[in-house]
Amino acid sequence: MLRIWASFLLWPLCAGAQPLAPEVLLLSRIKRHMEQVLGRQPNYTCQETIERSRRTAKAKRFQLVDALHLEVAVVEGKELFSWPGEREFKDRDLRELAPSGMIGNGSFALHARAVFLSNTPMIAYNGEEALNGRAAARYDFSVPQYRSGYQIKIGDAKGITGYKGSFWSDLETLDLLQLHIEAIEIPPHLPLRGTTDTMRYERVPIGESTFLLPQSSEMVIDEFDGAQSRNSIRFSRCRQYSGESTLSFAEVPEGETSPVPLPEAINLPAGLLIEIALGTRVKFPGSAIGDEIEASVVRNVKRKGIVNVPKGAVLKGNIALLERRKDTRGQERVLVAIQWREISFDGKSGPFEGQLENGGAIPVNEFSSRGVYQRPTQAELNMLPHRDVFYVRKDTLDLPRGLPLILRTLSAESSGAKKP
Numbered sequence: 001m002l003r004i005w006a007s008f009l010l011w012p013l014c015a016g017a018q019p020l021a022p023e024v025l026l027l028s029r030i031k032r033h034m035e036q037v038l039g040r041q042p043n044y045t046c047q048e049t050i051e052r053s054r055r056t057a058k059a060k061r062f063q064l065v066d067a068l069h070l071e072v073a074v075v076e077g078k079e080l081f082s083w084p085g086e087r088e089f090k091d092r093d094l095r096e097l098a099p100s101g102m103i104g105n106g107s108f109a110l111h112a113r114a115v116f117l118s119n120t121p122m123i124a125y126n127g128e129e130a131l132n133g134r135a136a137a138r139y140d141f142s143v144p145q146y147r148s149g150y151q152i153k154i155g156d157a158k159g160i161t162g163y164k165g166s167f168w169s170d171l172e173t174l175d176l177l178q179l180h181i182e183a184i185e186i187p188p189h190l191p192l193r194g195t196t197d198t199m200r201y202e203r204v205p206i207g208e209s210t211f212l213l214p215q216s217s218e219m220v221i222d223e224f225d226g227a228q229s230r231n232s233i234r235f236s237r238c239r240q241y242s243g244e245s246t247l248s249f250a251e252v253p254e255g256e257t258s259p260v261p262l263p264e265a266i267n268l269p270a271g272l273l274i275e276i277a278l279g280t281r282v283k284f285p286g287s288a289i290g291d292e293i294e295a296s297v298v299r300n301v302k303r304k305g306i307v308n309v310p311k312g313a314v315l316k317g318n319i320a321l322l323e324r325r326k327d328t329r330g331q332e333r334v335l336v337a338i339q340w341r342e343i344s345f346d347g348k349s350g351p352f353e354g355q356l357e358n359g360g361a362i363p364v365n366e367f368s369s370r371g372v373y374q375r376p377t378q379a380e381l382n383m384l385p386h387r388d389v390f391y392v393r394k395d396t397l398d399l400p401r402g403l404p405l406i407l408r409t410l411s412a413e414s415s416g417a418k419k420p
Contacts (some may be wrong), residue, residue: 023125026137033174034116037212044206045073046213047084047239049288050231056227061318066323067288072235079110083318086341111199112183113212115167120147129168131177138170145185152183152190154221159187175212176201193222206240213238266343266350270411272308273357274301276315277402284322284334284397291319293338297345298404313345315352320388322397334397337388340407354407356388 020028048070048176053062073080073089080089113119121141129138143150145162152161162185168178181197197219203210217233276295281287294316301309343352 003059011095023137026125027125027139030137030139030169030177031116034112034176036335037175038117040205041074041211042237042240043073044213044240045089046235048072049234049236051233052231054229056290056386062228062230063283064324066321067285069288069290082125083290083292083339083341085316085318099277111179111197112176113148114200115141115179116144118178122351126166128171131168135171136177137171138166138168140164140166142184150181150183152186152192152195157190159190159318161190162393170385176204177348195219195221204238205237210261259266266345266348268308268343268350268352268409270409271302272301272303272409274354274407274409276300276407277406278399278405279314279401281401282319282322282336282399283398287322289319289322293317293319295405307357309343310345313343315340316342316344317352322368336397336399339388353410355410357406357408382398 019236040296048385050068050070054065055062062420069084071082071084071086071089072388073082075089080280082089094244121143121191123139123141126138126140142164143162145160148160148162150161150163151158154185154383161183163181164184165179165181169174169175170177179199179200181199183195185190185373197212198215199217201212202215204213204215216235217231219231219233221229223229275298277298279294279296280292297309297315298309299312300307300311317338317340319337320339321335323335325333327336339353340354344350
């Protein structure tokens with residue numbers, strides 16, 4: 001996460017002082033403009049789509065590894081993340097949502113704030129350029145490692161790097177058009193040769209006004225063996241919200257300010273075996289980590305003659321893992337994991353904590369899942385990022401609606417789950 005150094009710059013105005021160069025005056029105007037732009041932005045949220053791909057040193061093209069859908073919010077200048085459909089944003093490490101692969105934050109809001117709302121970067125004019133048909137002023141900047149808060153994490157390794165880069169501002173409106181960041185002074189324990197992040201900005205309508213927001217970003221990591229990992233990011237569906245610590249996605253009638261009441265909570269005992277059928281088709285390529293998933297309970301779940309979960313109850317969750325990867329024998333597989341988070345029936349809802357039982361799909365009827373859906377060995381599970389991973393023994397994937405799964409409920413206390 002980028003930590004922002006804050007300070008203030010006072011231009012000396014004294015008798016006999018030499019007039020400032022035009023590029024210095026332009027930079028002052030750009031910074032004042034961006035301070036106003038960033039300062040008047042409301043708390044807002046956007047959907048973030050990340051396509052992660054990789055290529056080896058010998059390959060010419062990137063190959064898609066996986067894709068993610070997240071909700072990202074800026075609250076008082078801070079980036080918060082959630083799965084689509086979650087009831088609240090949380091201040092958490094992105095690794096909780098995407099434990100494997102390359103992931104990073106800062107593209108949405110923090111990089112621009114570090115450049116324009118502090119005087120830490122050393123900035124130099126680099127001429128005028130045409131960018132997407134618009135006349136722009138280019139400025140280059142750098143921040144040494146000892147003054148930087150730019151943190152990079154690769155697996156369990158993390159460290160602070162310096163950074164340098166450039167930004168392009170529209171000569172007419174002074175709006176930021178593009179921001180490029182490149183890591184420098186990389187600590188030797190980080191297993192990468194270099195990293196770049198390029199963000200493109202546009203005016204986006206939110207409510208009755210327009211605001212300058214990032215629309216896309218491309219982050220590339222160069223590895224020591226010549227391979228590259230790339231994250232292509234798009235931001236969409238941006239909207240304003242209000243609230244103290246949580247964000248509700250429910251529509252609020254005009255003029256109504258009170259929060260939408262939540263249904264009565266469900267609390268399930270641990271150890272129930274629940275057979276469900278997928279209600280959402282999952283494809284790869286096509287679906288993405290973070291996509292919302294629904295399923296329905298196939299039959300009544302009883303304990304001591306009492307129905308704890310009725311047939312037709314609805315489970316909601318998100319794809320937690322959807323990735324093409326070779327297994328220990330070098331065969332292409334698609335890894336799948338679904339994180340179930342909520343159950344509802346009879347007008348009530350509550351958190352759902354469950355674990356995949358019997359390794360995944362039930363080998364019955366037309367699905368013929370035996371030999372197609374395969375649970376990793378315990379040794380493999382210890383190296384995988386999710387407890388409920390199962391393999392699909394192909395390099396593509398299509399989980400149909402109606403695919404049966406069996407879950408075993410866990411206690412909310414043991415898993416740390418919180419009521420929505």
